[in-house]
Amino acid sequence: MPVNIEAYNTISKEFASKNVTLVAVSKTKPNADIEALYALGQKDFGENYVQELVDKEATLPKDIRWHFIGHLQSNKVKYIAPFVHLIHGVDSLKLLQEINKQGVKNNRIINCLLQIHIAQEETKFGLDETELSAVKDIIESLTNVRICGMMGMASFTEDLNKVSAEFTHLKKLYDQYEQKMNNQVALDTLSMGMSGDYPQAIKCGSNMVRIGSLLFGARVNNS
Numbered sequence: 001m002p003v004n005i006e007a008y009n010t011i012s013k014e015f016a017s018k019n020v021t022l023v024a025v026s027k028t029k030p031n032a033d034i035e036a037l038y039a040l041g042q043k044d045f046g047e048n049y050v051q052e053l054v055d056k057e058a059t060l061p062k063d064i065r066w067h068f069i070g071h072l073q074s075n076k077v078k079y080i081a082p083f084v085h086l087i088h089g090v091d092s093l094k095l096l097q098e099i100n101k102q103g104v105k106n107n108r109i110i111n112c113l114l115q116i117h118i119a120q121e122e123t124k125f126g127l128d129e130t131e132l133s134a135v136k137d138i139i140e141s142l143t144n145v146r147i148c149g150m151m152g153m154a155s156f157t158e159d160l161n162k163v164s165a166e167f168t169h170l171k172k173l174y175d176q177y178e179q180k181m182n183n184q185v186a187l188d189t190l191s192m193g194m195s196g197d198y199p200q201a202i203k204c205g206s207n208m209v210r211i212g213s214l215l216f217g218a219r220v221n222n223s
């Protein structure tokens with residue numbers, strides 16, 4: 001299926017007018033699809049699998065900002081640490097400390113979002129509120145990590161009221177931590193919303209949305 005250029009134009013224009021960053025989620029899609037959007041000016045792309053991201057980064061233009069949006073295992077951080085623009089799914093202190101260690105090794109500061117568990121479903125990854133305050137306690141020791149904000153995924157349901165309630169809950173937490181997470185810089189990124197629920201996410205205060213299937217068509221596996 002070809003890239004949906006019409007959808008891209010509509011979505012990117014709407015997002016620009018609302019100061020929402022569009023992350024085009026290109027997981028499982030070929031380089032040609034990424035190049036098609038890159039040619040239209042898209043620079044932010046999201047991937048879920050470390051090996052796939054490493055392969056794409058090696059061959060595609062160097063000014064692409066690569067977002068890692070999947071579940072990241074600590075032992076794989078080293079492969080993406082040299083170039084990743086933003087890691088969305090930081091869901092444990094152990095992972096955060098490993099990212100910091102790889103940041104030191106690569107002599108760069110790695111941007112991270114804390115993934116917060118907001119869905120009532122059991123299957124979604126993320127920190128709970130106790131773990132979130134524990135992050136705050138160790139933040140000063142993390143010299144090579146910048147916590148830019150938070151990320152969350154709502155329940156996969158037709159019930160949009162439930163989805164909005166979950167997003168609103170995350171926005172409240174974000175506001176609560178906005179000024180006090182880092183002592184140097186305030187949080188500025190709230191990543192929530194995907195193809196099926198982005199209008200609700202933006203209404204609830206999202207400023208970064210991760211869109212895959214609306215732009216690239218359905219994926220073969222439902223990952």
Ligand SMILES: *Cc1c(COP(=O)(O)O)cnc(C)c1O
Nearest residue numbers: 025069194195210211212213223
């Ligand atoms: C795959 C994925 C997306 C994109 O999902 P679509 O429904 O195809 O827009 C967004 N966020 C995460 C974390 C994903 O894994």
